[in-house]
Amino acid sequence: TDGARVSALVIGSGYGGSVAALRLAQAGVDVQLVEMGMAWDTPGPDGKIFCTTPNPDQRSFWLRTRTKQPFSQFLGFPIDKDIPRYTGILDAEEFSGITVYQGRGVGGGSLVNGGMAVTPKRENFGAVLPTVDANEMYDVYYPRANAGLGVATIRPAWFDTTDWYQFARVGRKQAQRSGFPFVFVPDVYDWDYMEQEAAGTVTKSALAGEILFGNNYGKKSLQKTYLPKAAATGRVTISPLHRVTQVIPASGGGYTVTIEQLTTAGAVSTIKTVTADTVFFAAGSVGTSKLLVKLKATGALPNLNAEIGKGWGDNGNVMCGRANHIWDPTGASQSTIPCAGIDNWAAGGAFAEVAPLPTGIETWASFYLSITKNPNRAQFTWNPTTRAVELNWQTAWKQPSIDMAKTIFEKINSTEGTIYRTDLFGTYKIWGDHLTYHPLGGAVLGKATDNYGRLAGYQGLYAIDGSLIPGNTSVNPFVTITALAERNIEKIIAQDF
Ligand code: FAD
Numbered sequence: 388t389d390g391a392r393v394s395a396l397v398i399g400s401g402y403g404g405s406v407a408a409l410r411l412a413q414a415g416v417d418v419q420l421v422e423m424g425m426a427w428d429t430p431g432p433d434g435k436i437f438c439t440t441p442n443p444d445q446r447s448f449w450l451r452t453r454t455k456q457p458f459s460q461f462l463g464f465p466i467d468k469d470i471p472r473y474t475g476i477l478d479a480e481e482f483s484g485i486t487v488y489q490g491r492g493v494g495g496g497s498l499v500n501g502g503m504a505v506t507p508k509r510e511n512f513g514a515v516l517p518t519v520d521a522n523e524m525y526d527v528y529y530p531r532a533n534a535g536l537g538v539a540t541i542r543p544a545w546f547d548t549t550d551w552y553q554f555a556r557v558g559r560k561q562a563q564r565s566g567f568p569f570v571f572v573p574d575v576y577d578w579d580y581m582e583q584e585a586a587g588t589v590t591k592s593a594l595a596g597e598i599l600f601g602n603n604y605g606k607k608s609l610q611k612t613y614l615p616k617a618a619a620t621g622r623v624t625i626s627p628l629h630r631v632t633q634v635i636p637a638s639g640g641g642y643t644v645t646i647e648q649l650t651t652a653g654a655v656s657t658i659k660t661v662t663a664d665t666v667f668f669a670a671g672s673v674g675t676s677k678l679l680v681k682l683k684a685t686g687a688l689p690n691l692n693a694e695i696g697k698g699w700g701d702n703g704n705v706m707c708g709r710a711n712h713i714w715d716p717t718g719a720s721q722s723t724i725p726c727a728g729i730d731n732w733a734a735g736g737a738f739a740e741v742a743p744l745p746t747g748i749e750t751w752a753s754f755y756l757s758i759t760k761n762p763n764r765a766q767f768t769w770n771p772t773t774r775a776v777e778l779n780w781q782t783a784w785k786q787p788s789i790d791m792a793k794t795i796f797e798k799i800n801s802t803e804g805t806i807y808r809t810d811l812f813g814t815y816k817i818w819g820d821h822l823t824y825h826p827l828g829g830a831v832l833g834k835a836t837d838n839y840g841r842l843a844g845y846q847g848l849y850a851i852d853g854s855l856i857p858g859n860t861s862v863n864p865f866v867t868i869t870a871l872a873e874r875n876i877e878k879i880i881a882q883d884f
Pocket of ligand 1: 400422489490493494504670852864866
């Protein structure tokens with residue numbers, strides 16, 4: 388409510404925000420959780436909360452009048468279509484050289500992501516978070532995050548026989564024939580539920596094309612894990628469709644936070660201010676960076692240090708498809724949940740997730756999202772003329788990612804005598820080098836903050852999300868974001884509250 392005083396205000400309800408809210412509340416702190424997206428707890432006219440990937444409606448995209456699918460076309464046909472402007476679940480946020488996909492709603496990215504829940508290999512951790520004690524992370528916080536998120540792996544015997552993972556078995560066979568390690572990748576999807584979907588005993592979700600715009604069943608998003616636990620404490624109030632725009636030191640201590648209430652058309656209906664003793668920035672790498680860069684540049688928080696906005700990376704994301712021979716069908720029926728990958732990180736700097744292409748027809752296509760060791764880092768800056776935050780990433784900076792991904796796919800193509808698909812990202816275009824699903828950095832741990840996420844220059848301000856991680860996690864990022872948040876909040880509660 389307008390004019391209220393709160394003890395902890397958390398901006399954003401993704402992984403960092405949900406961990407902060409739960410642990411603060413369990414420690415007896417009252418929490419106001421502010422989320423600019425919708426609650427996603429009420430069915431639409433079709434009886435479902437989320438729309439499917441093949442049939443996007445207004446629920447699909449954040450404030451757009453036309454969809455912006457990661458693939459622009461398929462088999463030569465453009466696939467984007469007009470939709471009503473609405474506070475939908477997936478934001479395709481466009482900067483000059485890259486489109487950054489992000490979840491919008493209570494649960495953040497957990498609402499839209501593939502659920503791949505990967506703990507980095509311990510030998511790679513030093514490069515991921517150089518200032519963090521690895522022993523503590525692997526003994527305490529990674530296990531805590533994996534348990535809290537409900538991470539599990541597909542049953543190998545089912546993997547070996549089900550039609551729904553034919554595409555991944557083709558991926559395995561081809562990886563192994565080229566001598567690459569093939570690994571199962573854990574996920575937060577309920578694998579028992581998926582087996583029941585296949586058996587026809589429950590309503591289908593992953594086996595009905597649901598993924599990018601939310602899963603109605605089966606996926607354990609934060610709505611099913613951290614957030615209900617936080618609500619059960621009775622100390623967490625969640626405000627959906629509320630966007631934080633300003634944080635400024637209050638005269639009597641604490642911070643005055645300005646919050647816009649949004650309509651589902653994206654208009655501002657009310658502006659509120661609350662006073663908060665502490666503020667946790669958990670708006671995601673892009674959201675937190677945009678706020679902090681603006682607040683520093685416009686004089687609201689001038690003492691934030693010069694590291695704000697720096698160290699941003701795309702986790703080396705690059706996509707591609709391969710065309711298989713007619714005797715290697717990948718299946719008309721594909722689960723939307725990836726469960727396996729090809730690991731060439733040590734030798735080639737690439738980890739390729741064998742991704743589904745659930746079109747409902749046989750395409751003979753293999754599709755991959757690669758995470759690569761791309762060294763390029765970008766910076767967010769404030770443009771006083773447009774009054775907007777810009778990111779200086781350039782599309783050409785993906786070239787190292789393409790080169791690293793090629794260490795896997797050139798080999799597989801030569802072993803198999805196959806070629807790349809050129810029809811997924813444009814006409815005669817092999818590489819999906821225009822986007823990322825994994826934004827990381829902008830308020831890097833130990834640089835913009837101390838070693839626990841306390842923002843330099845101000846007491847009681849914290850960053851606790853993907854903005855802390857310097858650009859790359861060597862695997863899919865949300866387990867690391869969750870584990871780091873668990874580590875940091877424990878220290879913050881012990882020392883600052
Ligand atoms: P987020 O989860 O992004 O949460 C931030 C929240 O803050 C959002 O809900 C946002 O609406 C809100 N917010 C932003 N600004 C404001 C503001 N000013 N006021 C109020 N609220 C605000 N990762 C994996 O590990 N495995 C995967 O399989 C995987 N697949 C993905 C697939 C897709 C399509 C996408 C988009 C992402 C995927 N990711 C995956 C990435 C993962 O979802 C993110 O890394 C993760 O969600 C980031 O967590 P976070 O806590 O930093 O922020």
